[in-house]
Amino acid sequence: MPAPQAMRRRILEAAVATLAAEGVSASTAAMAKRAGIAQGSIFHHFESKAGLLNALYLELAEEVRAAVLADIPAAGLREQLLVVWGRWLDWAAEHPARRRSLMLLSLSDVITAESRAGSARNQAAGVELFQRAAAGGPLDGQPIAFLGAVVEGVAYAAMDAIQRDPERAGQYHAAGFAALWNLLRPA
Amino acid sequence: MPAPQAMRRRILEAAVATLAAEGVSASTAAMAKRAGIAQGSIFHHFESKAGLLNALYLELAEEVRAAVLADIPAAGLREQLLVVWGRWLDWAAEHPARRRSLMLLSLSDVITAESRAGSARNQAAGVELFQRAAAGGPLDGQPIAFLGAVVEGVAYAAMDAIQRDPERAGQYHAAGFAALWNLLRPA
Amino acid sequence: MPAPQAMRRRILEAAVATLAAEGVSASTAAMAKRAGIAQGSIFHHFESKAGLLNALYLELAEEVRAAVLADIPAAGLREQLLVVWGRWLDWAAEHPARRRSLMLLSLSDVITAESRAGSARNQAAGVELFQRAAAGGPLDGQPIAFLGAVVEGVAYAAMDAIQRDPERAGQYHAAGFAALWNLLRPA
Amino acid sequence: MPAPQAMRRRILEAAVATLAAEGVSASTAAMAKRAGIAQGSIFHHFESKAGLLNALYLELAEEVRAAVLADIPAAGLREQLLVVWGRWLDWAAEHPARRRSLMLLSLSDVITAESRAGSARNQAAGVELFQRAAAGGPLDGQPIAFLGAVVEGVAYAAMDAIQRDPERAGQYHAAGFAALWNLLRPA
DNA sequence: CATGAATGAGCGTTCATTCAT
DNA sequence: GATGAATGAACGCTCATTCAT
Numbered sequence: 001m002p003a004p005q006a007m008r009r010r011i012l013e014a015a016v017a018t019l020a021a022e023g024v025s026a027s028t029a030a031m032a033k034r035a036g037i038a039q040g041s042i043f044h045h046f047e048s049k050a051g052l053l054n055a056l057y058l059e060l061a062e063e064v065r066a067a068v069l070a071d072i073p074a075a076g077l078r079e080q081l082l083v084v085w086g087r088w089l090d091w092a093a094e095h096p097a098r099r100r101s102l103m104l105l106s107l108s109d110v111i112t113a114e115s116r117a118g119s120a121r122n123q124a125a126g127v128e129l130f131q132r133a134a135a136g137g138p139l140d141g142q143p144i145a146f147l148g149a150v151v152e153g154v155a156y157a158a159m160d161a162i163q164r165d166p167e168r169a170g171q172y173h174a175a176g177f178a179a180l181w182n183l184l185r186p187a
Numbered sequence: 188m189p190a191p192q193a194m195r196r197r198i199l200e201a202a203v204a205t206l207a208a209e210g211v212s213a214s215t216a217a218m219a220k221r222a223g224i225a226q227g228s229i230f231h232h233f234e235s236k237a238g239l240l241n242a243l244y245l246e247l248a249e250e251v252r253a254a255v256l257a258d259i260p261a262a263g264l265r266e267q268l269l270v271v272w273g274r275w276l277d278w279a280a281e282h283p284a285r286r287r288s289l290m291l292l293s294l295s296d297v298i299t300a301e302s303r304a305g306s307a308r309n310q311a312a313g314v315e316l317f318q319r320a321a322a323g324g325p326l327d328g329q330p331i332a333f334l335g336a337v338v339e340g341v342a343y344a345a346m347d348a349i350q351r352d353p354e355r356a357g358q359y360h361a362a363g364f365a366a367l368w369n370l371l372r373p374a
Numbered sequence: 375m376p377a378p379q380a381m382r383r384r385i386l387e388a389a390v391a392t393l394a395a396e397g398v399s400a401s402t403a404a405m406a407k408r409a410g411i412a413q414g415s416i417f418h419h420f421e422s423k424a425g426l427l428n429a430l431y432l433e434l435a436e437e438v439r440a441a442v443l444a445d446i447p448a449a450g451l452r453e454q455l456l457v458v459w460g461r462w463l464d465w466a467a468e469h470p471a472r473r474r475s476l477m478l479l480s481l482s483d484v485i486t487a488e489s490r491a492g493s494a495r496n497q498a499a500g501v502e503l504f505q506r507a508a509a510g511g512p513l514d515g516q517p518i519a520f521l522g523a524v525v526e527g528v529a530y531a532a533m534d535a536i537q538r539d540p541e542r543a544g545q546y547h548a549a550g551f552a553a554l555w556n557l558l559r560p561a
Numbered sequence: 562m563p564a565p566q567a568m569r570r571r572i573l574e575a576a577v578a579t580l581a582a583e584g585v586s587a588s589t590a591a592m593a594k595r596a597g598i599a600q601g602s603i604f605h606h607f608e609s610k611a612g613l614l615n616a617l618y619l620e621l622a623e624e625v626r627a628a629v630l631a632d633i634p635a636a637g638l639r640e641q642l643l644v645v646w647g648r649w650l651d652w653a654a655e656h657p658a659r660r661r662s663l664m665l666l667s668l669s670d671v672i673t674a675e676s677r678a679g680s681a682r683n684q685a686a687g688v689e690l691f692q693r694a695a696a697g698g699p700l701d702g703q704p705i706a707f708l709g710a711v712v713e714g715v716a717y718a719a720m721d722a723i724q725r726d727p728e729r730a731g732q733y734h735a736a737g738f739a740a741l742w743n744l745l746r747p748a
Numbered sequence: 749c750a751t752g753a754a755t756g757a758g759c760g761t762t763c764a765t766t767c768a769t
Numbered sequence: 770g771a772t773g774a775a776t777g778a779a780c781g782c783t784c785a786t787t788c789a790t
Contacts, residue, residue: 194754224754226756228754228756
């Protein structure tokens with residue numbers, strides 16, 4: 001019973017690496033090879049390629065949530081957001097292949113509406129923090145999906161900048177957060 | 188040769204529709220079918236699928252630029268940005284398939300570095316406007332690529348919101364712009 | 375009326391060059407391009423690709439015959455054969471593309487039995503010379519086709535050697551002829 | 562994996578038959594059909610069509626060598642050559658499709674220089690026999706490639722004659738050998 | 749006649765999935 | 770379970786040939 005889960009993990013890790021390297025069109029054979037198993041064995045653990053990719057999408061989304069939202073210290077709202085911001089950028093910087101896979105998957109049409117909804121539910125707690133920060137600002141009262149997308153847009157811009165130019169990571173981290181805070185707060 | 192350009196256009200339009208409907212992995216056969224021509228005929232007008240997609244990418248990028256940046260009225264910076272913002276969201280709302288295609292293409296690795304550079308050059312005038320608006324704000328002095336990505340992130344969030352919920356288009360338009368202006372300006 | 379023949383010639387010359395460069399699978403489009411005409415124009419001068427290749431085969435075969443067998447001086451048999459041998463090797467050395475095309479065509483199955491028969495008839499006079507030389511030797515009385523093939527085999531070996539190593543052309547010329555003469559004569 | 566080699570063999574046999582029947586441009590689909598397998602299955606056993614054809618070329622070349630050069634009896638040079646000559650003609654007569662395939666392949670440009678070199682190395686022992694027989698004759702001291710080509714040319718002429726007119730096989734066999742021996746020996 | 753765009757069958761190759769071992 | 774050979778539909782692309790201009 002421990003083995004099946006371990007095999008599943010190995011396949012998912014291999015899938016991350018393969019996706020990051022070759023895009024969503026990476027073959028299941030390439031994933032199997034990277035996992036060190038036979039081509040056909042993947043299908044003992046996942047119903048289909050689509051099933052595997054959806055499972056991976058959910059795992060990665062949950063991983064981000066855990067990395068970013070676990071044990072947020074009791075503190076002022078700005079300090080809490082700063083913690084979240086920092087963890088988010090750090091996760092992206094430390095796991096570029098995972099970030100790339102997650103992004104490729106979220107843009108691919110193999111990810112079902114159900115998977116997307118699950119992922120969104122997952123991140124609700126995080127968005128809610130930003131929602132509180134938006135009180136009185138221009139996005140006060142806007143739907144969560146909109147607010148979340150705005151925040152995500154700014155965060156992805158910072159992640160891309162850091163990945164492109166890691167030596168100025170601190171500068172992008174600080175400027176990005178200042179911009180985001182500005183964006184949320186009343187003028 | 189009554190209209191070699193007309194056939195090219197028909198293929199590109201069919202490609203937009205097919206990409207929007209089926210993703211980047213849409214087959215050239217599907218595009219040909221939608222264009223009402225034989226499969227092989229595509230290759231009289233484009234060297235390869237990659238060539239077709241790059242041409243489409245450049246056309247769409249130029250189309251956005253023309254729609255958004257043409258004849259910006261002499262006015263205060265805020266009014267100019269508001270014009271740009273409005274035209275951008277309008278283009279997206281009016282051409283959802285084109286927007287989706289452009290996004291899918293820009294995330295795909297068939298688009299060459301050269302195409303991307305051409306597109307970036309194209310949009311330089313627009314980004315420069317935002318750069319001027321950022322003076323004194325948290326993104327003052329940041330690289331153009333970072334600033335552009337932040338602005339794009341906010342704009343895409345607004346476009347998605349409007350597409351999801353067109354009845355509140357005005358609200359997303361106004362709140363998005365206020366947030367963007369806040370983000371750029373000094374606290 | 376002069377023009378049609380000129381165009382035909384141009385196409386055949388282009389076909390030779392294209393065949394030599396790209397093999398029998400060379401496209402008619404490539405030949406048309408090399409001839410400086412439109413793809414479709416080839417089919418105003420030749421019924422089909424197969425028709426073109428058969429015509430080329432016959433032209434080349436006739437060209438060899440003319441180059442090798444025209445005006446053979448009255449002389450002893452050995453001297454006559456030496457003239458033929460020399461002209462044959464010279465033609466091959468001077469027209470490698472034509473030789474290669476002729477060989478490719480003769481091995482291809484687009485050349486009909488009729489074309490082959492025509493070419494064989496053409497060369498009968500030449501083979502007859504060798505037949506006379508074979509009198510009393512081991513091939514005396516053998517069918518013309520067999521005798522011709524043997525002679526051809528020796529000649530092609532010499533041509534290949536000269537093409538591979540042109541500096542020793544004289545040596546291959548002389549040794550090849552001596553071997554051929556030995557082969558034909560009584561022990 | 563009951564017999565991975567068996568499938569490989571079946572494909573190679575089907576390739577021989579298909580090549581002999583349709584020429585080098587025979588499709589892999591036709592080979593698969595003749596082998597009774599799916600089109601795609603060929604590519605589990607061979608990397609590509611070119612890989613398959615090169616493998617076939619090497620197998621056939623080795624097969625000829627084994628059939629012709631194995632266990633040559635200790636005897637006078639003439640008797641040894643006669644054994645080789647006989648085995649060579651017999652192999653060709655018994656395996657016309659294999660001979661035709663080998664010839665088509667050797668003239669095709671899908672066969673790599675490496676394959677050709679391997680095949681040449683393979684046959685060195687045979688050519689060396691003819692080289693010894695050439696001592697004192699017109700081809701004494703000529704490069705192996707030239708000598709080999711001459712011998713091959715005479716042999717192929719005999720094979721063709723036998724194939725065309727099997728009833729006189731003995732006559733072509735004897736006359737061909739006499740001619741070859743004459744060719745090699747001093748006048 | 750010349751043109752070259754259009755055709756559509758066919759090519760070599762890939763790949764998710766199945767299944768006998 | 771694990772294996773990997775087998776499948777066959779699909780893919781991007783080529784090409785001889787046709788035909789409206």
